[in-house]
Amino acid sequence: MSFEFGIKMRSHSPTLATARRRIAAFVAPLLLLVLMPGCADWDMPELSAEPPIPDQTSRIYGADGSTIASLHAVENREVVAITEMAQAARESVIAIEDPSFFDHDGVDYKAIGRALVRNVEAGEPTQGGSTITQQYVKNTLVGSERTYERKLREAGYAMQIERSYSKEKILELYMNTVYFGRGAYGIQAAASLYFNKNASELNLGEAALLAGMIQSPANWDPYADLEGCLRRRERVFDQLIRTSKYSKADIETARALGVIMAPFSDLDRFRAPYFVDFIRQWILNDSYFGDTPSQRADLLYKGGLRIETTLDPAVQTYAENAINRVLNKPNDPYAALVAIDSRSGALRAIVGGRDYFSSDDPKAKFNMATQAKRQPGSSFKPVVLATALSNGITGDKVYRGGARIAIPIPGGEIWDVKNFDEHGYGSMDVRTATTFSVNVVYAQMMRELGPTRVVTTAHKMGIRSDIRAVYAVGLGSEEVTPLEMASAFQTLANAGKHIEPYAVTRITNAKGEVIYEVDSKPEQALDPAVAAEATDILQDVMKQGTGVDARIGRPAAGKTGTSEHNADAWFVGYTPDLVASVWIGFPEGNVPMVPPRTRETVLGGTWPAAIWQQFMAESLADVPVSDFEDASGPLPLSGIEPLPDFTGRPVSEADGYLTGLGYKVVKKYEYNSDWPPDRIMRQDPQPGTQVRLGGTVTLWVTSLEGKPVQVPNLLGLTANDAATALDLAGFKGKKRTQAEPSAADARRHGGMVWKQQPAADSLATPGSTIEYWVNPEAPPNAEPTHQPGGSEIDRN
Numbered sequence: 001m002s003f004e005f006g007i008k009m010r011s012h013s014p015t016l017a018t019a020r021r022r023i024a025a026f027v028a029p030l031l032l033l034v035l036m037p038g039c040a041d042w043d044m045p046e047l048s049a050e051p052p053i054p055d056q057t058s059r060i061y062g063a064d065g066s067t068i069a070s071l072h073a074v075e076n077r078e079v080v081a082i083t084e085m086a087q088a089a090r091e092s093v094i095a096i097e098d099p100s101f102f103d104h105d106g107v108d109y110k111a112i113g114r115a116l117v118r119n120v121e122a123g124e125p126t127q128g129g130s131t132i133t134q135q136y137v138k139n140t141l142v143g144s145e146r147t148y149e150r151k152l153r154e155a156g157y158a159m160q161i162e163r164s165y166s167k168e169k170i171l172e173l174y175m176n177t178v179y180f181g182r183g184a185y186g187i188q189a190a191a192s193l194y195f196n197k198n199a200s201e202l203n204l205g206e207a208a209l210l211a212g213m214i215q216s217p218a219n220w221d222p223y224a225d226l227e228g229c230l231r232r233r234e235r236v237f238d239q240l241i242r243t244s245k246y247s248k249a250d251i252e253t254a255r256a257l258g259v260i261m262a263p264f265s266d267l268d269r270f271r272a273p274y275f276v277d278f279i280r281q282w283i284l285n286d287s288y289f290g291d292t293p294s295q296r297a298d299l300l301y302k303g304g305l306r307i308e309t310t311l312d313p314a315v316q317t318y319a320e321n322a323i324n325r326v327l328n329k330p331n332d333p334y335a336a337l338v339a340i341d342s343r344s345g346a347l348r349a350i351v352g353g354r355d356y357f358s359s360d361d362p363k364a365k366f367n368m369a370t371q372a373k374r375q376p377g378s379s380f381k382p383v384v385l386a387t388a389l390s391n392g393i394t395g396d397k398v399y400r401g402g403a404r405i406a407i408p409i410p411g412g413e414i415w416d417v418k419n420f421d422e423h424g425y426g427s428m429d430v431r432t433a434t435t436f437s438v439n440v441v442y443a444q445m446m447r448e449l450g451p452t453r454v455v456t457t458a459h460k461m462g463i464r465s466d467i468r469a470v471y472a473v474g475l476g477s478e479e480v481t482p483l484e485m486a487s488a489f490q491t492l493a494n495a496g497k498h499i500e501p502y503a504v505t506r507i508t509n510a511k512g513e514v515i516y517e518v519d520s521k522p523e524q525a526l527d528p529a530v531a532a533e534a535t536d537i538l539q540d541v542m543k544q545g546t547g548v549d550a551r552i553g554r555p556a557a558g559k560t561g562t563s564e565h566n567a568d569a570w571f572v573g574y575t576p577d578l579v580a581s582v583w584i585g586f587p588e589g590n591v592p593m594v595p596p597r598t599r600e601t602v603l604g605g606t607w608p609a610a611i612w613q614q615f616m617a618e619s620l621a622d623v624p625v626s627d628f629e630d631a632s633g634p635l636p637l638s639g640i641e642p643l644p645d646f647t648g649r650p651v652s653e654a655d656g657y658l659t660g661l662g663y664k665v666v667k668k669y670e671y672n673s674d675w676p677p678d679r680i681m682r683q684d685p686q687p688g689t690q691v692r693l694g695g696t697v698t699l700w701v702t703s704l705e706g707k708p709v710q711v712p713n714l715l716g717l718t719a720n721d722a723a724t725a726l727d728l729a730g731f732k733g734k735k736r737t738q739a740e741p742s743a744a745d746a747r748r749h750g751g752m753v754w755k756q757q758p759a760a761d762s763l764a765t766p767g768s769t770i771e772y773w774v775n776p777e778a779p780p781n782a783e784p785t786h787q788p789g790g791s792e793i794d795r796n
Helices: 014-041 087-096 110-123 132-142 147-165 168-176 187-193 204-213 224-243 247-255 272-284 293-302 314-325 377-390 430-435 440-449 451-461 473-476 483-493 528-544 607-619 653-659 719-729 743-750
Strands: 058-062 067-073 305-311 334-341 347-351 406-410 413-418 505-508 515-516 557-562 568-574 578-585 641-644 666-669 679-682 691-692 696-703 732-737 753-757 770-775
Touching: 014 515, 067 272, 067 528, 087 132, 087 168, 087 187, 087 204, 087 224, 132 147, 187 204, 204 224, 204 247, 247 413, 272 293, 272 305, 272 347, 272 653, 305 568, 314 334, 314 347, 314 607, 334 483, 334 607, 377 430, 377 440, 377 451, 377 473, 377 483, 377 528, 406 440, 413 440, 413 473, 430 440, 430 528, 440 451, 440 473, 440 691, 451 473, 451 483, 451 578, 483 528, 483 568, 483 578, 528 557, 557 607, 557 679, 568 607, 578 607, 653 666, 653 696, 719 732
Parallel strands: 058 305, 666 696, 732 770
Antiparallel strands: 058 067, 305 505, 334 347, 334 578, 406 413, 505 515, 557 568, 568 578, 641 691, 679 696, 753 770
């Protein structure tokens, strides 16, 4: 019997697929209900008095084969008797994991029935109703393979265990093997790790917190999210009250005591802790390594994995030393550094904070290199530069200068941009503006390019954060990580080919089977000529611009960056061999790095450049000097794109798309009752037309307002009466004083309307302008004029 637990059915019909999932969700627990009562009579191996606990420690290795870290599993376990476990701990675990523990024979049929109902309601298997005994069997005997055979064997063994051992012994076995996160297996290891006490000393509040972690220790980690763990603890408290183990008063007393966590400390210190942490978080959060957090934790901490990485231990040491030499005072800000091989995308070093193992620093475990998103400031300008070079803007194009500039942007807003320290410059080209980081020029480039193009380029180059397409993105307003910045610059260093950064090359399990192998494939994100020209310009930043303090005596390119109020400072640069991103700031964020908070005003060209210079000089000391690829190739003939067909689409969608690409948009509204309002009826230029960067696109948009009405007859009215008639009809008027062609008629109709456009009784849109022509007034002392036929015209 080896059919799969969870029926796999292929269907192209969503309705049929949903029905089949509901059937599978119903069948799974129902079949178990039918078969489980007989499982105890199956012919299965006899259980030993104490089932063995496997020793499967995972180890991480550097690129040179040296051991970087051991991720402990069974080593971090101390078996204790049930009598050495606090009563509160035993009752809390039972209350949240198996309230009917003392009533069933190893399988809780009522729980399976409840799971049946919930699975059918959910339309897929979501609960299995496992008891503590079954969980123990899964953890130590049969594993977690999702098959009916495994589930039935689990039930059979559970019933055997129930016949063989007392409930107290089963609970003891379970509480000595269950995982509590952070490598702690068993209640004693957990009590020691999280509260620095023995399991027998746990109070009700501590015991309930630990019990709440069992279901998903990776998600409920009190060192990473204490508030989340306390919310989970409330569920345990509710169960304790429901099972009558404690009163509401007892629970209130437990809450009042609060929770005092022990300072976190791994069992031992290891090298490159932030690099190791990056790998650990990757495995614990990637479904490739298991469907659930507990499965992934089991694999990592109990699976005996051999994890082969790209870490260069020497380069890692150079990174740590460079930071420690520059930031050598206790009150200095923090630094993060990420180093990537320019050609392969392999991560060579990661520093994500000051001291990963510090028990005094609440931010010690937060990886500033891979988790902290901060404003990159002007270090983001190379993304704008690459976008410009890809769209027909060359390095020698000249823009107006000045200390600041006010740029109108879509929506009627004014984008006010100033240079650093409001330094004024004359007109300058893109190359010079990049060298000296001139915001006024880059703001004009952003207006010309549009933010959508820049964000698209950023994603191609390796920025994975969901940055907004706003104009200020070009000056580094959107937050990214140091890892992302290093990844983006790797694209420039590698002739426009982007390779997603990776830290692990291969993973094998305890049996020596390969379960993961990296498959890194480069993508041509930028035209090689664009990458080469950008690199050529960025070399000037280090030769004579804001990055001169980062020079290392060999070809290198880079960019400084300083965020608003000096809260973040960056230097990101590269050679043909290595890319490094350096960030400096305070973990809490938005802390200006100016005296007296810091020893000096921190800019991208100060401490970050100094760290980058020392790190790169040491890391490349034994690497032969090489030059970048020649930048003489022709740039792509871009900046012209075919217009999409916007007919029928919402005007907001088209407007956002076009303005985001730097086009000017003119909207003309027309009444149309056949379409919904604010839809595009036609456009100019036509769909498919090639439109240059910054060109104008006119959109005719539907409106339910302004239904055409009849134009009033103004002929023979005085100017004042005509204006009143137009106002009442909802039109604007434009008066022209001009005599009609016949002089006699002009005198006879002095001061009266003799012509109008549009004509009387024609249809026009309310609010539109009606022109009318009025004869000059006749002189007040003029004599009546007798026309042929003897009629007399009164003077008006």
